[in-house]
Amino acid sequence: MEPAETTIGEYLIHRLYQLRVQHAFGIPGDYVLGFYKQLDESRIKIINTCDEQGAGFAATAYARVRGLGAVCVTYGVGGLKVVNTTAQAYAEETAVVVISGAPGVREQAGNPLLHHKVKEFDTQLKVFQQLTVAQTVLDNPATACREINRVLGAALCYRRPVYIELPRDMVTVKIVPQEEPLQPPDVDREPFREASREAVDMINAATQPVIVAGVELLRYGMHHHLQELVEKTNIPVTSTLLGKSAMGERHPGYIGLYEGGLSREDIRQYVESSDCIVLLGVLLTDLDLGIFTAHLDQGKSIHATSEKTSIRHHTYPGVYLNGFLLGLLQADIRRRETCETPHAPAPTPFHPAPDTRITVERLFQRLETFFDDSTFVIADTGDALFAAADISIPRAAEFMSSAYYASLGFAVPASLGVQLALPTLRPLVLVGDGAFQMTGMEVATAARYHLNPIIIVLNNSGYGTERPMLDGSFNDVYPWRYARLPELLGAGRGFDVQTEEQLEVALEAARGYRDGFCILDVRLDPYDFSPALRRMTSVLGKKVK
Incomplete structure (x- = not known):
């Protein structure tokens, strides 16, 4: 039974939870603190990430698994940081609810220069109108329930992101809830x-x-x-x-x-x-x-x-x-007789060669035999994705990437969303060193919430996808000691991997360690590319030149 009276913020939380959203990702700020307090007292668990972009990617991955995800940020400095992740969700058809706090309705009177404001108070709304299928500002208690239902319904119907702006003086305003089923429209x-x-x-x-x-x-x-x-x-x-x-x-x-x-x-x-x-x-x-x-x-x-x-x-x-x-x-579709068709090759057994430097091809040959039914593979953009294209995923819906919008830095924060949405599976993250340096700090979030992804960093000293297209010093990144991040965080395990034997030892140790994240720093030659990447960049290079 619905309570006779609730608040705008509580009603939004109630509807999200009904739609299987049990976690909300984000970073608090003063314009959204009141709503965060309501979340903290609700059945939805707040997952504080290191950065808003990490929250957006995590919510995207969560939505791909659960059907709907939520990222909750403050106005301006928070909202505009999730523009990129919202753009990815729109391009790749993912239902993410972007919830942004905002200055109160009364505060906005007279158009004062409040902190985090860019141009006008509706500037952020106008930005998200270009990136979402439905938007609303919950500034009217009489229409708040109807607007929440309309926007959430659009997210589910179109599998694309939506935007909800919540002025901070509206969060605790009392309303009478209006339960409306979120049903698709009738069709002929x-x-x-x-x-x-x-x-x-x-x-x-x-x-x-x-x-x-x-x-x-x-x-x-x-x-x-x-x-x-x-x-x-x-x-x-x-x-x-x-x-x-x-x-x-x-x-x-x-x-x-x-x-x-x-x-x-x-x-x-x-x-x-x-x-x-x-x-x-x-x-x-x-x-x-x-x-x-x-x-x-x-x-x-x-x-x-x-x-x-x-x-x-x-x-x-x-x-x-x-x-x-x-x-x-x-329908009555006739069953085909078995005929000669191409077949994906069976995984090749991996036998580590002594004192042999690891290559991309051999790394992925070993990974294909490492997967089991509890592994969920997440590939970041770059050779991590293109090499993964050539390996077989045993079960349906257990691979994830950004293979259209192609934003670097998706995979590490995505592992948070995947494991919280599917706690029985363990994410295996494939990420280049350039992409890791963008969002890899989210391993701290994994440590905080006791998650245990296995993160494999393809460390080729830069943006390896671009080198075969057009090379230059602009493709280099500063060399981090990725395997020592567990020392910095006081959690997880790290492994330096330069040879095939070291890879074998590290993978088996990572499989057995389930108390936290594992990170494998796989040192590759900067000009070692997977066969798939060579095919891809031979075409792209002609376009660049």
Whole structure:
């Protein structure tokens, strides 16, 4: 039962908790302290990060796992620090609620020069209008409940970030709660039936159909339905880089990653020669399409997204991914006979060579046999991501990256959100030294909240992704002693890794140590690149030059 009376802040907390938000990430400031006090006394646990950007990335990762995440910051200096993470959430379709404190309504009268103000009091709101699907300022008690429900409903419907500004003198204002179900709008079912009939006819007539799994299957929690469809029809499935792990990558129906001209040649030929390419939740981004080297014939394609479905050159604007995929599951699609398809190679056993310097290729060869069912892999942008593209993730929805917006520094704070949302899994973080220096201080947050990610720093003395494109001293970073961070923090364990034998010892020690984080400083040659990165940068380098 709803209480007869509550406050604006308490009602917002209540609605977030109903939507499975049990943690809120952020840093307090005077304009949001009253709301922080309410959070502290609620069932939602505050996770204080080292920096607002870390909070934003952690909330993004949490949202990808739970469906909704929250970052809570103060006005101006806090809110504008999460602009980058909100932009990533928008670009990569993640439902993050950005909650910002603000000067009180009465304080703003007369337009005074209050601290943290930039230009006008609504400047920050105007910024977030460009990065979110819905926004509100909770400055009216009569409409506060309705506005909270409207904005949260938009986040869930569109799987994109929203912005809630809470003036500090409104936090404890009394209101009567208005419980409103957050339901998707009614849709006309006939276009779904028509699209399903056309798609089924096309699939059944095809001799070599293939499914391309995209990121929206993960964002909308549809990856289980994908596996049902594959097992029902025996149609082989590939995935894009952003959609990696939408299908368990050791499933017999999975053939490997499709990245246009950057794919393994057998996968590229199989997909591009298909007479029926079923793209489910695929965003047609440059990285997913191998820097636009993909050759997908629209006349042979079915493409369903959260916004529309296209079959050949016929578009159904009101037919969305979730309903379309459920329609395929219920339809009479004939089961394929087992046929010759590409297959992801089985993991190669790793035997450390004595006194042999570790390389990127050998590091990832070993990591592929290190994963188990309790491992959640998070790859930062750079060779950490591109090398990870070539390894197989055993179970669906246990890989995460920023493979479109591609912001450096995502992975370490993302591990906080992942482990708090999924406490039974242990994050394995793959991060370059350049990216680590941006947000790696969040290992202190991991220590504070007793989290235990395994962090592997690909230490190649700089921005390794850029060197093969266009090199210069601007790609170098200052050499940190990453393995000694546990000494600084008084928590965790660190390992220096320069050889294959040292890697083996460090990984086994990290697996056995569960009382805190582990950080492996893997020293690589600055010009040692993964095969995947070489393929990628050979294309990008031509564009830069």
